Amino acid sequence: MKWKKQLLNLTPYQPGRTIDEVKEAFNLDKIVKLASNENPFGSSPKVMETIQKMDSSFALYPDGYVTNLRAELAKFLKIEKEELVFGNGSDEIILMISRALLSPGLNTVMASHTFGQYKHNAIVDGAEVREVPLTDQAEHDLPAMLKAIDKNTSVVWLCSPNNPTGTYIPGDDLVDFLNQVPEDVLVVLDEAYYEYVVAENYYDSIALTKQYNNLIVLRTFSKIYGLASFRVGYGVANKELLQTLEPIREPFNVNTLGQIVTQVALEDQEFVEACKQKNREGLESLYQFFTENKLSYYPSQTNFILVDFQVDGNEVFQYLMSKGYIVRSGVPLGFPTSVRITVGSKEENDGLMQAMTDFLVKKKVTN
Template sequence: MKAKEQILTLKAYQPGKPIEEVKKELGLTSVIKLASNENPFGCAPAVKEAVMDELDRVSIYPDGYAAEIREKLSRHLGVQARQILFGNGSDEVVQMFCRTYLSPSTNTVMATPTFPQYRHNSVIEGAEIREIPLNGNGDHDLDEMYKAIDKDTKIVWLCTPNNPTGTYIPKDKLVSFLDCVPSDVIVACDEAYCEYVDAPDYPDTIELQREYPNLVVLRTFSKAFGLASLRIGYGVAHEDLIQVVDPVREPFNTSRVAQRAAITALDHLDYLKMCKARNREGMVLYEQFCDQHGLSYYPSQGNFILIDFKTKQGDEVFQYLLRQGYIVRSGNALGFPTCVRITVGSEEQNKGVIDSLTNLLVSKTVE
């Protein structure tokens, strides 16, 4: 049996090592995972209670239309309910848009390095992929991305804040870009980390959709809301776009537990505010560490920081921290071979990582 040729070029997603495996392999009693940009403070306590209550109904299919969370979220965002498309994480929303609009006769434009699922799903659909390198500051090169658009371009992907750099696209630059992009080309802004952003010029993309009906906004409950394991994300777009894409959505694609958790999370935005404040405090600690040791880093508006260790490979620093009981993400796998991406954790976790990295830099060894 022969698969599609483009499938043969793909590799299955490789998650980081599980905590228990690292403990067993290295003989450690405590291992902290700071590799997947999860919220170290978890979800609001009320969300946990709602999840436990919903377990009594796990034998019943969820609402396939997700009506209750749809209505709740539409009020929260100030959009019509029919403008929202829910997915099993925002990854599935990416997949649905690729499946709907991309084919071997089309192309799609994206930055590199960026979130890999844009490329992965585009390859599956056989589309031509036009990747534009980030500029020297780790930002999207919007001028070059615009130049890559032609009559066969269907989707342009913008990850803001970008994973793995944490950099964002300011409102004036995004608006200038949208003014130039043909109206029949979808511009998908992936804002998985938007709840962490405190930059005053970060755009209100939901509001911009009123003027730019080709603008799609992708968001998730996985990051700041602390619901990563429940897999619920969403896209917001003009209702005509949603009506076209919705038929490719799998039935019952978000669980009733995930829907209930998301509904409850939206009732506790004070908890979200706390997580954002604690994240910024942790980010400052890492920035001060980098400044103190002459390390460059990308100014991040997410809940992670990409640090350049210059003379050391990311894999070396990764292995060193692993032996200290910290799982981070090596830049070798992210397109930044001398960097390491670290999720901002709790105060105790951040200080532990910084102490370990300080010892590494002082000792000049990874042995």
């Protein structure tokens, strides 16, 4: 086989352990999954009502233009319909951008600890990857990222709020950065966790797409909307940019059910706001726990938190999993003594904090 050489040492995405796998491995009846930043409160009740009433024929291909959802989302965001592109999750749009703009001889700039698919796709497409370390506060080092850009740079990736740290880019810093990026370099602003943000100095990214022709904003229905299994994401940018990107998009890439339920979920903003509030309450309770136990963490603008236990993150991960709580080890994320924890319901958070307490007591006794 004439494989691309860069594929030979590239590992596929490793999803977390499934609930059934953990139940069987540890002989447990109940598992709480807090590893993939899913919404513990599910999705809008209106989504299930809609699914139960559906009488569509599944023998037909989906609407390739995503007509109805496109119209409703454009109205919601106060933009034109042509300023939207849709994907099988925002993951697919990341892949589309990489396929359209990256190739051998070009480079792409990103933070050193950020969403892994930026680097993964760039390697597949043969581009040079330039990773810029985060600051001491685990934020994007925008001045250093600017210095990494040269005449062969094609794409810059910004994840704000950032995964896995939960930190964000302040509005003034972002605008200053955009003003200095060359116009022929695409800036991708990944806002998968946008709806969770409460920071007062955050920015209006949609408005920024009107000012900067080299900016695309990515969002998803997988997180706060609780529709991860339907795989619907979208990008916002100027018409000319998207007209050039569109030929990369696979035909019928957004499934019929996904188009229908996301439109319904979009209409239920009361559910979104309720989830945002409950998530913030959960974060505050975890902050208090970590502070009381002298564990360092990064304040988060998302539905997850990265916390440092000062021991092998895999050890923490394994212990909590044995108690029925699946979190994400920080080892593959670049934070070897940390774990990333999705904020759950109050009951789930309380149970997790008890399990973490047991771990800390166990470590103290054995040490």
